[in-house]
Amino acid sequence: MWFLAGTFGNQVKRTCAIPSGRPIAFPVVNLFGDRSDCAAFMSSAQGTVLLDAKAVEPETYQGDSITVQGAQGNAVTGEEGRFPATGCGLWVQLPSLAPGTHSLKIRGQSADFSTGVDYALTVEASSK
Known part of the structure; x- marks a missing residue:
């Protein structure tokens, strides 16, 4: 699995090379906190994803128990340290993409928090 990063509430443009044969996962908009934080966040969570100008439907996670590992800084x-939390949000999991270049546009929002990432992806050809 190849994970792509979201943002802390801003709009960015990124480029990324991905090895051939790797499925891809990324957040559209997400949060971790306690159950009530997630309930409030998910009540207005929405987002859109375009892969090569075609819509991709995000999966909804209302609130799953997770363990967070925090590092200094x-x-x-x-x-x-490690602590329990509830994770929620809209996420996308894609199968591996064909080698070549791809455009990925991610937009997410919940209440007054919004994110946006425009990825220029290059899936590297297999070296086999």
């Missing part, structure tokens, strides 16, 4: 957790 990590902007996501704000604390070190």
Whole structure:
């Protein structure tokens, strides 16, 4: 699995090379906190994904129990160590893409929080 990063609430453009044969996963908009945080967040969560100008439907995760591993200086957790949380959001999992270039546009929003990433992806040809 090849994971693509979301944002902390801004719009960015990125390029990424992906090895051939790797499925891809990424958030459209997501959060971790407690169950009530996720319930509030998911009540207005929405998003769109375009892969090579074709719509891809995100999967909805209302609130799954997860374990977060925080490292010193990590902007996501704000604390070190392992702790339980609830993870929620809209996510996409794609099968491996054909070798070549692909355009991926991700837009997500919940209440006043929004994200956007435009990826220029290059799937590398297999070296077999």
